[in-house]
Amino acid sequence: MLLGDNLLPLLVLAFGAAMAFGNILALVRPPENRKDRDLAAAPKGRSITMAAVGLVAALWAVASLVKG
Numbered sequence: 495m496l497l498g499d500n501l502l503p504l505l506v507l508a509f510g511a512a513m514a515f516g517n518i519l520a521l522v523r524p525p526e527n528r529k530d531r532d533l534a535a536a537p538k539g540r541s542i543t544m545a546a547v548g549l550v551a552a553l554w555a556v557a558s559l560v561k562g
C-alpha cells in the first residue's frame with residue numbers, strides 16, 4: 495500500500511495542521527497587499543472556529559498514530 499497503513503491519519507494530520515496554522519496566521523498577520531474585493535482582515539469568529547477544527551483534527555491524528 496502507498497505510504498503504508500497510516501495514510502489516512504497522516505493526511506488528516508497534514509490537512510488539520512495546515513488548517514490550524516493558516517487560520518491562525520491569517521489572524522495574526524493579514525496580507526499587506528490586498529486587492530479591491532479582499533477583506534481588510536480575516537473574520538475572527540470563522541477563523542478561530544476553523545483553527546480549532548484543524549487543531550482537533552491534527553491532535554486526533556497524532557493520537558491515532560501514537561496508539562497504532
